[in-house]
Amino acid sequence: MDAYTESMERLIVALGKLPGIGRRSAERMAFYLLDADKDEVDALAESLHDLKTKVGRCSECGSMAEGERCAICASDRRDRSRLCVVEKPKDVIRIEATGGYNGLYHVLGGLLAPMDGVGPEHLDLDRLAARVAAGEIQEVILALSPTAEGDGTALAVAERLKAYKLHVTRLARGLPTGATLDYANPGMLSDALRGRQNVDESES
Amino acid sequence: MPVYKSPILILRCQDWSETSQIVHVLAREIGRLRCLAKGSKRGQNPFSGPLDRWTLGDAVFSQADPNRLATLMELYETERFDGIRRRLPAFYGASCITEIILTIVPDLEAQPAVFDLVVDGLRLLAAVEVEACRAVTLTLVWRLLALLGYVPRLDQCAECGAAISLESPLNFSSGLGGPVCGNCHPPGRIHHLTAKAAQAIAFLLSAGWDEVRRVRLTEATADLIRGLLSARIEELAGRKLSALRYV
Numbered sequence: 001m002d003a004y005t006e007s008m009e010r011l012i013v014a015l016g017k018l019p020g021i022g023r024r025s026a027e028r029m030a031f032y033l034l035d036a037d038k039d040e041v042d043a044l045a046e047s048l049h050d051l052k053t054k055v056g057r058c059s060e061c062g063s064m065a066e067g068e069r070c071a072i073c074a075s076d077r078r079d080r081s082r083l084c085v086v087e088k089p090k091d092v093i094r095i096e097a098t099g100g101y102n103g104l105y106h107v108l109g110g111l112l113a114p115m116d117g118v119g120p121e122h123l124d125l126d127r128l129a130a131r132v133a134a135g136e137i138q139e140v141i142l143a144l145s146p147t148a149e150g151d152g153t154a155l156a157v158a159e160r161l162k163a164y165k166l167h168v169t170r171l172a173r174g175l176p177t178g179a180t181l182d183y184a185n186p187g188m189l190s191d192a193l194r195g196r197q198n199v200d201e202s203e204s
Numbered sequence: 205m206p207v208y209k210s211p212i213l214i215l216r217c218q219d220w221s222e223t224s225q226i227v228h229v230l231a232r233e234i235g236r237l238r239c240l241a242k243g244s245k246r247g248q249n250p251f252s253g254p255l256d257r258w259t260l261g262d263a264v265f266s267q268a269d270p271n272r273l274a275t276l277m278e279l280y281e282t283e284r285f286d287g288i289r290r291r292l293p294a295f296y297g298a299s300c301i302t303e304i305i306l307t308i309v310p311d312l313e314a315q316p317a318v319f320d321l322v323v324d325g326l327r328l329l330a331a332v333e334v335e336a337c338r339a340v341t342l343t344l345v346w347r348l349l350a351l352l353g354y355v356p357r358l359d360q361c362a363e364c365g366a367a368i369s370l371e372s373p374l375n376f377s378s379g380l381g382g383p384v385c386g387n388c389h390p391p392g393r394i395h396h397l398t399a400k401a402a403q404a405i406a407f408l409l410s411a412g413w414d415e416v417r418r419v420r421l422t423e424a425t426a427d428l429i430r431g432l433l434s435a436r437i438e439e440l441a442g443r444k445l446s447a448l449r450y451v
Binding site: 112113114115116117119147148149151152155156159179180182183184185186187188190 | 253281292295299302
């Protein structure tokens with residue numbers, strides 16, 4: 001568009017490629033950055049640059065890391081007998097935010113989706129099996145979404161690990177906290193019934 | 205805006221926004237279509253929770269224009285085929301069937317018989333022993349193709365109509381989707397089938413489900429049948445199926 005300078009147009013096009021950002025929102029952001037302090041814009045540019053140059057994958061768990069290993073894998077205060085298997089690095093952040101888990105993680109890098117050509121060979125199962133084979137891990141917790149693809153992935157992981165003597169568990173499923181029974185579907189209710197717990201255990 | 209009611213089977217769900225999904229469904233009375241399920245990921249919604257693949261239910265939806273997304277207004281879940289999510293071979297089988305529906309069943313063409321076959325097939329896959337999942341899946345695929353008119357008779361040449369015996373090896377044309385006699389040379393790939401494999405296909409197409417679930421296909425026969433199906437569907441759809449190789 002002729003009304004914009006070349007740099008401005010380039011920025012608008014770049015911002016417009018971000019998820020959920022259309023041309024109008026991109027224009028608004030570009031004008032904000034044009035008016036912002038130079039230090040603020042420099043800091044943004046530097047963090048964007050660092051994101052692509054410094055952040056990589058942890059060689060152990062596959063989550064985000066700046067360096068060879070992530071802070072969780074490098075920590076000597078984590079429980080190394082437990083391994084939580086998740087789909088993507090963002091799930092590690094979610095589980096860490098609960099403050100209720102102190103073990104290690106393993107990021108699969110996706111979910112089993114045979115219809116889209118994603119089979120078990122496309123998930124990071126070899127490295128998972130190697131970590132389990134090392135012998136320190138006693139429990140593997142499958143923290144995958146309770147969707148068809150999440151369930152399929154859990155089956156594929158369990159299949160891969162069945163040769164090892166370890167406790168494989170999955171996250172509880174059923175009613176979300178705060179939901180009412182009126183809005184629960186039969187699947188949720190049957191999961192909740194299957195996974196019911198004693199009242200005096202519910203706080204543990 | 206016209207409002208429709210129909211039993212539906214959810215084939216695929218895609219996130220549309222933080223709270224909504226686009227669902228690809230097979231509706232018994234309408235055929236295959238895509239719907240926007242507004243607010244389906246909210247805690248309280250008219251669909252009783254987030255929508256997921258292989259959910260069967262009674263739906264209400266509206267569609268102003270066949271070329272645009274329909275809007276799913278209500279879904280009352282009736283079945284979820286839990287057994288498919290508990291056994292890997294059943295999961296692969298259901299994925300394969302779903303991919304085929306998404307690939308070759310035309311949009312907005314009511315095909316109640318296809319819907320019933322698929323629902324019965326998923327029910328069976330959810331219930332049968334792990335060892336039977338492969339035969340059940342391949343049977344479902346053949347019967348689905350036959351129902352859609354893509355499998356001619358196996359006892360006559362698909363080109364000239366001459367009688368063909370299943371007692372000896374035969375040539376199968378993936379272009380015509382059936383056997384061809386020695387005098388016919390249709391364009392496209394020709395697969396050489398052993399008599400055993402040809403008889404297995406004929407059996408899968410005609411046997412009762414109770415018989416099918418007792419079948420244990422050998423790896424070699426399963427390979428032949430998979431190859432044949434893959435080539436036939438590639439001819440029809442113009443692309444390879446992804447999930448078939450895991451069956």
